[in-house]
Amino acid sequence: MFSNLNSIRLTMIRSHVISALMVGILFFTGLQLILLALPKNPLALSTILLLTAFVFVISVGSGIYFGYRDSTDVKKRLEEVSTFITILERGNLKTRVDVDGQDEIARITQSLNQLSAKIEKQVQSLQRLADEKTELAEEAHKAASIEERQRIARDLHDAVSQQLFAVSMMSSAAVRLLDSKPEKVKEIIGQVSELAAQAQVEMRALLLHLRPVHLGRDSLYEGLVKLIEELQSKCSLHFETAIDQIDCLSKGTEDHLFRIIQxxxxxxxxxxxxxxxxxxxxxxxEYVFLQIYDNGKGFDVSEDKKISYGLKTMRERCEEIGGVFKLHSKQDEGTYITIRVSV
Known part of the structure; x- marks a missing residue:
C-alpha cells in the first residue's frame, strides 16, 4: 500500500518549492508595480534583479527545509501504518498502533485499530465455532455409533441369537433321540441345517452394515465393484449389474448412495x-438413476414392519442429497427400488 514512501516526501518538498517560487514571482511582480507607480524609480534594474534573486533563493531554501521537515513526520507515521498493515497480514491481530493527532492519518490509524480488533473477535468466534463443530461431530459420531450398535444388538437378539438357541435345543433333542428315533433325528438335523443357513445369512447382512460407511479414496464405481465382488464370493445370490462410472457427483453424494446400496x-x-x-x-x-431389483418374496409396503427402519434410513439418506426415493413391492413378486438424484 505504501511501497514507495519516499515519493511522498518528494511530493511534499516539490509542493513547498513551487509555493516558494510563486512567492518569488509575486514579490518580483509586486515590486515592479510599486516602482512603476512611483514618479521616479529609486532602484536600478540590477538592484531589482538582485533583490528578486535573493527572495527566490530564500523562498526555495525555506520551501525545501519546511517540505523536508513536514514530510519526515508524515513519512514516519505512514511507515508505522504500513508496518501495522504488514503485521496484520501475517496474522498478528493483537497489535495496535498509537494514535497521534486528529488528522486524516490519525483517523486511518484509529480505523485500522478498530478493524484489527473486529477481525480478532471474528477469528475467536470462528475458532469457537470450529471447536463446537468438532465437538458436535464427535457427539454425533458417538450417537450414531451407539444407535448402530443398539440396532445390531437388537438384530442379533431377534434373529441370530434365537436361531442359534433353536439350533442348540434341537441338537440336544437329536442327541437324546439318536438311539430311539433315528428317523426323527434325521428330520431334526435337516431343520438344524436350515436354521444354521438362515443364521449365516443374517450374520452376513449384519457384517455388511459393519463395513466402512465412507468410500475413503475409492470412487462410488470402485466401491460398488468391490462390494458386489465380495458378496458374490460369500453369498448364493446372482448379481446382474450395469454400473456406469460417473465423475460429476460430490463425495458426500457418493457416500450416501453407497450407504443406501449397502x-x-x-x-x-x-x-x-x-x-x-x-x-x-x-x-x-441432469440426473443419475439407481435401480435395485430382487426376485424375492416381496412384501406389503404399508404393513410390513420388519424392515421399516432400513427403508426409513434409505429414504432419509436419499432426501439429504436432494434425491427422490421410490419403492415398489408385492407379495411373491420381488422388490424394486428407484432413486433419482440431480447432478
Missing amino acids: EALSNILRHSDATQVKLTFSQKE
Missing part, C-alpha cells in the same frame, strides 16, 4: 429369500 443389499440378504439381484447405476441428462 442397506438395500442387507435387506435383500436378510428378508427377501431372493436368488437374483439386478443393480443399475446410470446418468441421463
Whole structure:
C-alpha cells in the first residue's frame, strides 16, 4: 500500500518549492508595480534583479527545509501504518498502533485499530465455532455409533441369537433321540441345517452394515465393484449389474448412495429369500438413476414392519442429497427400488 514512501516526501518538498517560487514571482511582480507607480524609480534594474534573486533563493531554501521537515513526520507515521498493515497480514491481530493527532492519518490509524480488533473477535468466534463443530461431530459420531450398535444388538437378539438357541435345543433333542428315533433325528438335523443357513445369512447382512460407511479414496464405481465382488464370493445370490462410472457427483453424494446400496443389499440378504439381484447405476441428462431389483418374496409396503427402519434410513439418506426415493413391492413378486438424484 505504501511501497514507495519516499515519493511522498518528494511530493511534499516539490509542493513547498513551487509555493516558494510563486512567492518569488509575486514579490518580483509586486515590486515592479510599486516602482512603476512611483514618479521616479529609486532602484536600478540590477538592484531589482538582485533583490528578486535573493527572495527566490530564500523562498526555495525555506520551501525545501519546511517540505523536508513536514514530510519526515508524515513519512514516519505512514511507515508505522504500513508496518501495522504488514503485521496484520501475517496474522498478528493483537497489535495496535498509537494514535497521534486528529488528522486524516490519525483517523486511518484509529480505523485500522478498530478493524484489527473486529477481525480478532471474528477469528475467536470462528475458532469457537470450529471447536463446537468438532465437538458436535464427535457427539454425533458417538450417537450414531451407539444407535448402530443398539440396532445390531437388537438384530442379533431377534434373529441370530434365537436361531442359534433353536439350533442348540434341537441338537440336544437329536442327541437324546439318536438311539430311539433315528428317523426323527434325521428330520431334526435337516431343520438344524436350515436354521444354521438362515443364521449365516443374517450374520452376513449384519457384517455388511459393519463395513466402512465412507468410500475413503475409492470412487462410488470402485466401491460398488468391490462390494458386489465380495458378496458374490460369500453369498448364493446372482448379481446382474450395469454400473456406469460417473465423475460429476460430490463425495458426500457418493457416500450416501453407497450407504443406501449397502442397506438395500442387507435387506435383500436378510428378508427377501431372493436368488437374483439386478443393480443399475446410470446418468441421463441432469440426473443419475439407481435401480435395485430382487426376485424375492416381496412384501406389503404399508404393513410390513420388519424392515421399516432400513427403508426409513434409505429414504432419509436419499432426501439429504436432494434425491427422490421410490419403492415398489408385492407379495411373491420381488422388490424394486428407484432413486433419482440431480447432478
